[in-house]
Structures are given as structure tokens and as C-alpha cells.
Amino acid sequence: MPLDPLKNIRVILCETQHPGNIGSAARAMKTMGLSELYLVKPHLFPDKQADWMATNAVDVLRNARVCADLDTALSGVVLAAACTARSRDIAVPAVSAREAAAQLVAAARTQPVALVFGNEVSGLSTEQVKRCQMVTMIPADASHNSLNLAAAVQVYAYECRMHATDATVPNKARELASHEALEGFYEHLEQELIATGFLSTKVPQRLMQRLRRLFSRTQLDAEEVRILRGIVRTLREPKNRN
Amino acid sequence: MPLDPLKNIRVILCETQHPGNIGSAARAMKTMGLSELYLVKPHLFPDKQADWMATNAVDVLRNARVCADLDTALSGVVLAAACTARSRDIAVPAVSAREAAAQLVAAARTQPVALVFGNEVSGLSTEQVKRCQMVTMIPADASHNSLNLAAAVQVYAYECRMHATDATVPNKARELASHEALEGFYEHLEQELIATGFLSTKVPQRLMQRLRRLFSRTQLDAEEVRILRGIVRTLREPKNRN
Numbered sequence: 001m002p003l004d005p006l007k008n009i010r011v012i013l014c015e016t017q018h019p020g021n022i023g024s025a026a027r028a029m030k031t032m033g034l035s036e037l038y039l040v041k042p043h044l045f046p047d048k049q050a051d052w053m054a055t056n057a058v059d060v061l062r063n064a065r066v067c068a069d070l071d072t073a074l075s076g077v078v079l080a081a082a083c084t085a086r087s088r089d090i091a092v093p094a095v096s097a098r099e100a101a102a103q104l105v106a107a108a109r110t111q112p113v114a115l116v117f118g119n120e121v122s123g124l125s126t127e128q129v130k131r132c133q134m135v136t137m138i139p140a141d142a143s144h145n146s147l148n149l150a151a152a153v154q155v156y157a158y159e160c161r162m163h164a165t166d167a168t169v170p171n172k173a174r175e176l177a178s179h180e181a182l183e184g185f186y187e188h189l190e191q192e193l194i195a196t197g198f199l200s201t202k203v204p205q206r207l208m209q210r211l212r213r214l215f216s217r218t219q220l221d222a223e224e225v226r227i228l229r230g231i232v233r234t235l236r237e238p239k240n241r242n
Numbered sequence: 243m244p245l246d247p248l249k250n251i252r253v254i255l256c257e258t259q260h261p262g263n264i265g266s267a268a269r270a271m272k273t274m275g276l277s278e279l280y281l282v283k284p285h286l287f288p289d290k291q292a293d294w295m296a297t298n299a300v301d302v303l304r305n306a307r308v309c310a311d312l313d314t315a316l317s318g319v320v321l322a323a324a325c326t327a328r329s330r331d332i333a334v335p336a337v338s339a340r341e342a343a344a345q346l347v348a349a350a351r352t353q354p355v356a357l358v359f360g361n362e363v364s365g366l367s368t369e370q371v372k373r374c375q376m377v378t379m380i381p382a383d384a385s386h387n388s389l390n391l392a393a394a395v396q397v398y399a400y401e402c403r404m405h406a407t408d409a410t411v412p413n414k415a416r417e418l419a420s421h422e423a424l425e426g427f428y429e430h431l432e433q434e435l436i437a438t439g440f441l442s443t444k445v446p447q448r449l450m451q452r453l454r455r456l457f458s459r460t461q462l463d464a465e466e467v468r469i470l471r472g473i474v475r476t477l478r479e480p481k482n483r484n
Contacts (some may be wrong), residue, residue: 154390
């Protein structure tokens, strides 16, 4: 059982016309941690234009498997999603890209699954859709629902990654200010505002409450509290007057 | 107040190098219902390559506004998100594309907001990021986090659309089978399975329970129940033997 379900998700491109789209799709996959590319009867592959559009994802192209038909590409797959932009006559309700990705990732934790894309002009044939267990669509504008092939791959790969990972953004850990540091700051500020007559000694609480809310929303870190206290101190006792 | 927040979301592309990327971005926008494109110092625009890549979204290009600087493009905007692939020194925590889209759409219900993208090589400058109220990233693979510009626009536009609409897929309404129809089918099936000896009359329940679960998962519609009953009936009493 692989630890990373993304490695168990195949992207199968059927009869792609433009090699540049194969390259763009490979790049889209790699940005999201996918690497298993299958090409069913590509019009032109390998090709310089594909390499060019793949940029740093040329390795995905090098490892791509070219297949004579969809059945070969689906070999070993337990759940295949037909990615389409059209409602179809067949009686399979389409699920959204988000829902499809959830189901695929769940299955991919133990067994291979696939996202299947048709060619740029006509999409998937009814025969190809029949080979899949699920039909899925990206919710799009009704009057202009035709995403570029690589753009569609990007959205599905992104949704798979969002489901497979905790999908957090790598932020540097911030050393948030402690309760004591914050209270020290508020006390300092209040004293100075009273001392300067900005606050009345009788009813300082209302404005202090607003200031607390303001700073609370920003989640001050320790260094920021030191900076703010330095500003208050310096405004009260300018250094250049010493 | 516009009814559609997507019309209040500007996509601002800064110093784009390749006109083809402007066209691809326009197409990505239009598929998701966005139309407000602003170009800050584009390298080459208008351009045939942009028109070519835009396909049916040439109208978005025609209505695009070319601006001399980012401040001009941000005029009137109440919330701008800097879309970046890099962690930055500046002390602004990045939010995910999904979270950024949620905040942008919420604000866009009443006032203009913006997604701001840098150029293909160096992204947004620190000066440009400073002009924005939010920094956002698409959660991507650590070793290969550089999405194509139009692919990034596609993901953000998609997330905005998912937040702005109910994001459902247009499925034909299915007339699901009624309780009575389902029970009639199960009863019919059980009788025939007992009659044929497939089920023992003593303990038929276990297998029937599995069959119920199987059919329940598929959410049979009324027509499908009629078809299934027809199959059972025909298997028992073949028409061509009459």
C-alpha cells in the first residue's frame, strides 16, 4: 500500500491532437504531485513541442506509456472517471470534479485509479465513457464550458491533491506573542494614552476594548509586540531629543 | 449590488511576457464566468497569439484594460490577493487558493476585488505584493510548484466559481423508484430465486440483504426497476419459447 495516493492516480489522455497539450498536462500533473501519464493513440508523441510545454516535467513525459487503446491504459485500474464537458445521453449522473477527486483519492490509497480525458475537439466517445465507472464535470459557465485540456487536467489534479494532502500552505511558523506580552503591551499603551490625555482616566475601557479587538485580529507575534512597544515608547520619549 | 460576484472579480496580469499566456488566461476566466481582465505593462498586446489561445474568449481580450502600473489596475478594488508560488520574507501569512477565493467572493458580492498575478519568470515583486491585502498560494508539490500562468488563473477562477455558485453539475432530474416499486422488485426477485432453487426457502434473507445493498447504492430509478423486473420475468419465462 503506497503512502501517497497521488502516485496511484493515472492521467489517461485519449487521442490528443496537439503535442503541446500533452506537455502542458504533464506540467500540470507534476505541480500537484501526479506522475502516471498514459497516452492512448496520441497524434504526435514524443515531440519537441510537448517537451517545451512540460518545462521541468519532462520526466513525466519520458515515463509516459503509449497505449493502443483505452482498455490497455485502464489495465489494473479499479475506478476510472470520465472527464467530460458535456451532459450525455447515457444514464450515468455526472459528479463534480471535487466529488470525483474525493472518490478517486479514497480508492487510490490502496489501488490504481484513473482520470480519463478525451481529445481536444470531440472529447470522449460514448464507447470510451462506457469503460469508466464514473462521469465527472468541472462546474463551468453554461455558455463557455470548454476548458483547455491541460487546464482541465490542472483542476482535477489540484482537487486530487487537495483531498490527498492536508492542503495547507507552507507558512513559516510564527512565534505568536504570549498572553503576558500582549497584556504588557496593552497596559503600557493604556498608561501612555492616559498620561497623554488621549484617554480619560474615568472611562478608558471602551476604546481599549476596540484596540484589543483590532490587534487580536492580526494575531501579533512576539517581535511585533516589541516593535509596537518600541513605537509607543519612542513617540512618548523621542530618541533624538536625548 | 450585482447579483453575480464573479463579475466583480478582476484578474490582473502584471508584465506578462508571452501573449499566448494572456489568451489562455482569458479562456480560463471565461469558462468560470469571469470577464474583467486587466493587463499591467504586457510585453506584447494585443497579439494574434493571444487571440489564438483565447479561442472563444476573444471578447474578454477585447474588453481588457491595459494599465501603466498596478495601482491603476487596482483602482476601486477593496480586496486584492497576490497570487504567488513562493514563500516570502514579508510577514504576511499566505492563505490557500480556496480560502482566498472564499474571502474574495464574499467581498465581491458588493464591491470589486482582484486576483493579482506576476510575470512568468519572476512572479510578483515585493513592491507589487505590498499593494495587496492578502497573499495566496495554490498548495503544490514542494519540488515542482511552478504552475503555468494560465493554469494558475484557471485554479483560482475555478475556486471562485465554486464559492460563488452552488457548484452543481447540470444533471437531468431522475425519477427515482418509489419504495413500493423497489419492494415489489425485491419481492418478485426473491420469489423467483426461491422458485428456481437459487435461494433456500429457509434462509433467503442473508443474500437478499446483500442484493438490496447492491441496488441501494445505485439509486434505481423507476424505469430501471421496470427493466430489472422485465429481465427477471424474461429469464424465467423466455419470450421466444412462447
